[in-house]
Amino acid sequence: MLRFFHGSIRKKLVILVLLATLPPFAVIAFNEMAARQHILEMAGKDTATLLRGYTEVQRRVADSTRALLTTVAVLPAMQDANPDAVHAILAALISANPIYTNAFLLDLDGRVVAGSLPGLHDFDFSDRKHVIEVKRTGAFSAGEYVVGRAIHKPIFPFAVPVFDPRGEMRGSIIIGVDLTHFGELFDQASFPPGSFVGICDHAGRRLFRHPANDATPPGTPIRDEVFLAASQGDAPGFIRAKGSDGPRRIVAFEQVRLGPDGPPYMYMFMGFQESEVLRQINDQAVLGGVTIAVSLALALLLAWYAGGRALARNLERLADAACRVGSSGTMQSSGIDYNDGEMGQLGKAFDTMGRLLEEREAERNEALARLSESEEHYRTLLENNPAGICLVDPNTMTIEFANPAFLRLLGLGPEDVGAVRIGDIHPPEDLEAISEGFRRHSTQDMIFSAAVPCLTRSGERILVDISSARVRVYGRMLLAGFFTDITERKRFEDALVVAKEAAEQANRAKDEFLANISHEVRTPLNGVMGMLQLLRATARGGEQRGYADVAIQSSRNLLRVLNDVLDFSKIEAGKLDLYEEPFDLAGLMRQCMSLFRLQADEKGLVLEHGIDDSARACYIGDEGRIRQVLFNLLGNAIKFTASGSITLEAYALPHREPGRERLFFSVADTGSGIPDAKIDYIFDAFTQVDGSLARKYQGVGLGLPIVKRLVRLMNGSMVVDSELGVGTTILFNVAVRIPERGVCARVEPEEAAAGANPLRILLVEDERVNMLMAKKLLESLGHAVTCAENGERCLEILRHDRFDVVLMDIQMPVMNGMEVTRLIRASEDFRHVADIPIVALTAHATHRDREAALEAGMNDYVSKPFEKEHLEATLQRVVAG
Numbered sequence: 064m065l066r067f068f069h070g071s072i073r074k075k076l077v078i079l080v081l082l083a084t085l086p087p088f089a090v091i092a093f094n095e096m097a098a099r100q101h102i103l104e105m106a107g108k109d110t111a112t113l114l115r116g117y118t119e120v121q122r123r124v125a126d127s128t129r130a131l132l133t134t135v136a137v138l139p140a141m142q143d144a145n146p147d148a149v150h151a152i153l154a155a156l157i158s159a160n161p162i163y164t165n166a167f168l169l170d171l172d173g174r175v176v177a178g179s180l181p182g183l184h185d186f187d188f189s190d191r192k193h194v195i196e197v198k199r200t201g202a203f204s205a206g207e208y209v210v211g212r213a214i215h216k217p218i219f220p221f222a223v224p225v226f227d228p229r230g231e232m233r234g235s236i237i238i239g240v241d242l243t244h245f246g247e248l249f250d251q252a253s254f255p256p257g258s259f260v261g262i263c264d265h266a267g268r269r270l271f272r273h274p275a276n277d278a279t280p281p282g283t284p285i286r287d288e289v290f291l292a293a294s295q296g297d298a299p300g301f302i303r304a305k306g307s308d309g310p311r312r313i314v315a316f317e318q319v320r321l322g323p324d325g326p327p328y329m330y331m332f333m334g335f336q337e338s339e340v341l342r343q344i345n346d347q348a349v350l351g352g353v354t355i356a357v358s359l360a361l362a363l364l365l366a367w368y369a370g371g372r373a374l375a376r377n378l379e380r381l382a383d384a385a386c387r388v389g390s391s392g393t394m395q396s397s398g399i400d401y402n403d404g405e406m407g408q409l410g411k412a413f414d415t416m417g418r419l420l421e422e423r424e425a426e427r428n429e430a431l432a433r434l435s436e437s438e439e440h441y442r443t444l445l446e447n448n449p450a451g452i453c454l455v456d457p458n459t460m461t462i463e464f465a466n467p468a469f470l471r472l473l474g475l476g477p478e479d480v481g482a483v484r485i486g487d488i489h490p491p492e493d494l495e496a497i498s499e500g501f502r503r504h505s506t507q508d509m510i511f512s513a514a515v516p517c518l519t520r521s522g523e524r525i526l527v528d529i530s531s532a533r534v535r536v537y538g539r540m541l542l543a544g545f546f547t548d549i550t551e552r553k554r555f556e557d558a559l560v561v562a563k564e565a566a567e568q569a570n571r572a573k574d575e576f577l578a579n580i581s582h583e584v585r586t587p588l589n590g591v592m593g594m595l596q597l598l599r600a601t602a603r604g605g606e607q608r609g610y611a612d613v614a615i616q617s618s619r620n621l622l623r624v625l626n627d628v629l630d631f632s633k634i635e636a637g638k639l640d641l642y643e644e645p646f647d648l649a650g651l652m653r654q655c656m657s658l659f660r661l662q663a664d665e666k667g668l669v670l671e672h673g674i675d676d677s678a679r680a681c682y683i684g685d686e687g688r689i690r691q692v693l694f695n696l697l698g699n700a701i702k703f704t705a706s707g708s709i710t711l712e713a714y715a716l717p718h719r720e721p722g723r724e725r726l727f728f729s730v731a732d733t734g735s736g737i738p739d740a741k742i743d744y745i746f747d748a749f750t751q752v753d754g755s756l757a758r759k760y761q762g763v764g765l766g767l768p769i770v771k772r773l774v775r776l777m778n779g780s781m782v783v784d785s786e787l788g789v790g791t792t793i794l795f796n797v798a799v800r801i802p803e804r805g806v807c808a809r810v811e812p813e814e815a816a817a818g819a820n821p822l823r824i825l826l827v828e829d830e831r832v833n834m835l836m837a838k839k840l841l842e843s844l845g846h847a848v849t850c851a852e853n854g855e856r857c858l859e860i861l862r863h864d865r866f867d868v869v870l871m872d873i874q875m876p877v878m879n880g881m882e883v884t885r886l887i888r889a890s891e892d893f894r895h896v897a898d899i900p901i902v903a904l905t906a907h908a909t910h911r912d913r914e915a916a917l918e919a920g921m922n923d924y925v926s927k928p929f930e931k932e933h934l935e936a937t938l939q940r941v942v943a944g
Contacts (some may be wrong), residue, residue, distance in 0.1 A: 088355065088388055095348055099341060103313060106340045109302035110315035113252075115299070117245060117260060118317045121331060124162065124240060125221070125321060129203045131156070132223035132236050132658065132677070141168060144234065149177035153236075164211060164218050164239040169194060171234055188237060193222040197235045205321055205328035207264040208282055211239055217281040218242075219262075246273035257310055257336035263290065265328050278308040285332075289314055293330045303337070310750070311337045361696065435527050451527075451546035454536065460485040460501065463541070464895040472527070472546055474520030480719055488517050491523065501531075511919035514549060526550045587832070641776055642910050645802055646686035648713060648726075654710060655693045660703050668709055676712030682726060684799035687910075688773050695770045696793055700732035707733025707790070718798060725779070726799045731792040737785040770795075821845045822867040822942060827883070828856045828904070829875040833927070837870070837904070843937055854878030858886065861896050868942050871921065873912070879921045882907070888920035900941040904929070 116276070135141060137157065140148035153166040157179040167178035173189025177746050188194045193206030206220035218239035225234045242262055250273075261272040261279075261639045267290040272279045284290070285307070292302040293316035301315040312334035318327035396414055401407040445452060451469030462483050470476060474490055489497050493516055515529045528547045533540060652672050663670040700709045712729045774781050777797040785791035824846050828834040838848045849866070851857040855877045857869070873880040884901055887893045903916040903924040912925040922941040925934055 066602045091351070095344075095351075101338065102340060102344060104305065106335060107313045107315065108305070110313055110335055111299050111301050111317070114260075114315040114317055115332060117333065118299075118319055118331050120245070120248065121262075121319050121329070122572065125205070125319070128163075128221050128240065129223065129321075129911065131160075132221065132238060133203070136223050136225045136236055141225050141236065142169065142233060144170070144176050146177040149736075150179070150181060153177070153179040156238075162241055162244055164216075164241045166236065166238040169235050169237060171198065173198075176234065184627065191220065191222075191237070193220050193237060194235060197222040197224050197374060198232070200504045203321060206237075207266060207328075208268040208270050210282070217270065219264070227713055240270035240846070243273075245271060249273050255335060255339040257312070257339055259306075259312075259332075259334050261285070261332040261334075263330050265326065265330075267294075270329065276308055287298065289316070289332065290330070292316065293332070293863065294327070306334065313337060313340065451544075453544045453546070454534075455485060455501075455531075455542040455544060457501070457542050461496070471547055472519075472525075472548055473517065474523075490518055492514050514553065517546075526667060535596065559867065563821075617813060641685045643683050643685060643800065645681055645683050646689075647681055649674060649687060651690060651693075652711065652713065654690065655697055659697050659701055663709065665702065666704070667706065668701065668704060669707070670709050672711040673713075675712065677724065678713050678715040679724070679801065681802055682724070682799040683802050684726075684797060687775065688777060689728075689797060692770050692773050692795065693730070695767065696730040698729055699767070700734065700791070703791075704732045704734035710734075716796075723798055723800050725796045727794065727796045729792060729794045731790065733790040736787040736789055737783070738787055738792055739785075820939065820942075821847065822938060823865075824848045824938070825851065825857065825860060825866040827851045827854065827869065827875070827880065828872045829853055830872075840931055840934075844931070846938075854880060854883035857883055858893070860895060861887070861899075865896065866899065868900045868902060868938055869906045870938075871901050873903055880921075881915070884916075884920045890941070899934065902937055902941055904934075 088367045099365050128602055135152060138152065142150060149168045153168070157163050157166055165179050167186070167188070168176045169188055170176055173187055173191070173194050174190070175184050177184075178186075191206060191209065193204045196204035201224050204222045205221065209218060209220060210216065210453055214279050215872060219242055220237055220239050222235050222237045223661075224232050225236060227233050245260055245262070249258075259272060259274060262270040263285050264270055266285075269279060269281050269283050269285050271281065277503045286304065288304050289302060292300065292304075297318065299315070299317035301313055303311065303313055306312045306314075314334040316330055316332050319329045320327050383478055399407060399411075401411045419648065445466045447543045448466060451472040452466045453469050454464040455461065456463055461481065462479075462485065463481060465475070465480050470479070475483060486494050486498060497515055514526055514528050517525050519525060526549050528549045531542050534543045535541075547673060652674060656670060656672050658668060658821075697709065697711065709730070709732045712731075714727050715724045718724050771781055774797060775793045779795055779797040781793065781795040783791065783793050824841055826834065826837055826841070826848050828837060828850065829852055834850050834852070838850055841848045849860065849864070851860055853875045857871070858878075861869075871880040871884060880903065887899065887901070888897055900923075901921045903921045905912070905916075905924075905927060910925075923937050925937055
């Protein structure tokens with residue numbers, strides 16, 4: 064290509080003139096093509112408009128045919144199928160309408176009854192599309208391409224049904240339409256040569272084409288490209304395609320239907336040859352090309368003769384000046400007159416360029432000095448960097464550069480750079496995985512970072528954190544690796560993991576210990592509290608009943624301490640679960656009041672409660688944990704209040720989340736108060752305001768710490784306001800949900816117990832004291848009790864006897880309560896008692912234990928130690944269903 068520009072100045076000028084004229088020529092050619100496209104587009108739209116007139120003619124023919132045949136079909140002669148009369152009517156119809164070729168009256172089997180032509184009774188039209196359609200739909204129908212059996216030339220048929228006076232279909236009238244009248248309309252329009260009008264049926268078979276030729280006989284398919292364009296969509300349009308007879312045409316098309324919702328029964332086409340459409344613009348293009356060629360020839364002659372001498376002299380001056388600059392290295396003027404038009408501007412530009420070159424040379428020398436200084440900085444940074452840095456060729460995996468830290472890390476020397484490969488510094492067993500990582504990194508734009516083992520020159524195995532990135536150095540793509548020794552850190556991390564696992568194992572051991580302690584303490588405590596309740600019920604005097612009440616209250620305090628220890632342990636371990644369920648706020652407040660009423664009365668305290676109008680009757684939340692918080696706060700208030708009153712109040716405020724509210728509780732007392740310095744201190748575990756050995760109030764110091772943690776778990780907060788010698792107010796809030804519908808309706812245990820009915824109870828309990836206590840307690844309530852010492856004995860009894868309810872212990876030898884319950888609910892052997900109510904009576908007291916029991920098929924759950932009233936209420940509730 065460059066050799067084409069070699070030669071004299073004149074040759075170059077001619078070439079430049081040619082190159083300068085190419086863009087205008089390209090623009091002209093582009094405009095010419097755009098104009099051709101526009102003309103073809105407009106011709107297509109005009110063709111579609113012209114075709115619309117022909118389609119309207121066909122629609123009027125179809126509408127008039129429908130009206131004519133419908134009128135004829137109701138004539139008595141047609142309904143009676145009188146052959147002579149039918150022949151006379153149809154012959155007159157064909158004679159009066161030259162557009163029709165023939166007409167026939169058919170019976171229901173498609174055979175001719177009579178027609179416009181005589182003597183055609185043997186014709187059978189039952190296989191014709193329009194005959195089949197009119198018989199199926201009972202409406203005016205169009206046919207498809209056929210050759211008339213009477214006239215032996217192509218026609219397009221229509222059909223209309225004939226009904227008798229009772230409305231029953233007797234047959235049909237068919238008529239053939241001669242489509243050649245479209246040719247006469249086409250000839251009258253005087254379209255350009257090569258134009259045509261055509262019609263095809265619904266299947267794409269050619270019905271008519273004018274002018275006709277041997278390449279487009281009727282009955283043959285039209286071109287697939289044209290039919291596909293016409294049959295897709297509902298709107299008319301046009302397409303540029305090659306015709307069946309050879310020339311390319313603009314072909315407009317439109318669908319013709321019998322009704323707006325019916326399918327097309329024919330397609331009409333009109334086409335014009337593109338060459339005829341473009342004839343005028345082609346003539347203009349030829350004229351324009353001749354004009355451009357003459358202009359270009361004149362321009363080339365002027366460039367050759369007029370511009371050669373002046374340009375050559377000035378260019379020689381520029382060449383001499385350039386040679387002087389190249390030989391001496393200093394800029395000298397070209398000597399060209401700056402006012403000499405474009406050549407003067409070229410000389411001025413050349414002189415300016417020379418001056419700029421001198422300035423750029425000075426700037427380049429300064430940049431080289433700065434670059435040398437920058438390289439020195441980077442070299443110092445690399446050589447003194449504590450991290451090992453290397454550059455690796457991704458193709459050979461050879462280390463091509465390494466800083467001193469990298470060499471020290473692996474025990475290598477400067478002579479090893481360029482000879483050591485990545486595979487040489489890794490253990491053989493890890494080499495495949497590491498090499499695969501480097502190969503993947505070399506083809507992907509990513510950072511590869513991993514802790515991998517390496518081998519030093521002495522064979523020592525170390526663990527190295529490698530981060531790498533793809534970098535380009537002098538046009539080559541290399542991998543930059545950054546090596547950090549993490550052997551000691553990894554050992555420390557491993558030690559931490561071991562310590563963490565040991566701590567977790569110790570924590571699990573603690574949880575298991577506390578769970579076992581809970582079960583083992585609750586079991587004898589259940590016996591103690593049960594026996595005390597029996598003792599109180601059978602006490603003969605008020606003094607013995609008082610002793611029993613004190614012992615029962617002490618047992619409850621012991622149970623509370625046990626529950627606090629377990630809850631505190633669960634909260635610390637993050638395993639305390641919250642359960643959201645509907646609860647009645649008023650019922651919750653009454654439970655709190657009734658539990659502490661006796662203690663308040665004994666100390667002469669006024670115990671009051673109230674619910675603000677802002678609070679709702681029912682909420683969704685963990686009622687048990689809210690009750691636990693209130694019990695702790697009320698218990699503390701009674702403990703530290705010698706005289707006066709204790710007030711519990713509740714109210715609600717909106718929450719920022721829809722469907723939720725903040726439920727506030729206030730517990731105020733007139734007790735001794737808390738010093739300001741001790742308010743934060745009281746929420747520490749195992750602490751009290753008075754920690755001396757001679758303190759007045761006893762306790763383990765877990766109540767308020769548990770309260771604070773429970774409130775936080777329920778997305779709430781707590782505030783303490785206290786004045787020494789005046790009293791204390793503790794305000795806390797919890798987030799609760801608003802139920803969508805329904806109310807909280809719960810039966811109080813005392814109410815349920817009031818209407819108790821005697822029951823037959825099967826008590827399944829392996830611990831002898833608890834069995835004796837529970838049996839006596841239930842019998843004192845008027846129930847009949849049968850005992851079983853384990854699950855297997857329970858099943859034996861149930862095989863032969865029936866009971867109202869089963870009290871089932873969970874943890875038992877031979878067969879535990881879960882297994883027994885699943886057998887009763889699912890086994891065929893116990894189908895007769897499969898629906899018997901079963902209540903868990905166990906020392907396992909968590910929500911998870913309760914859920915597991917209910918999932919196994921139990922109806923309810925009572926944890927040990929239990930109150931007699933609560934057990935009785937539960938039994939009556941599950942039996943009542």
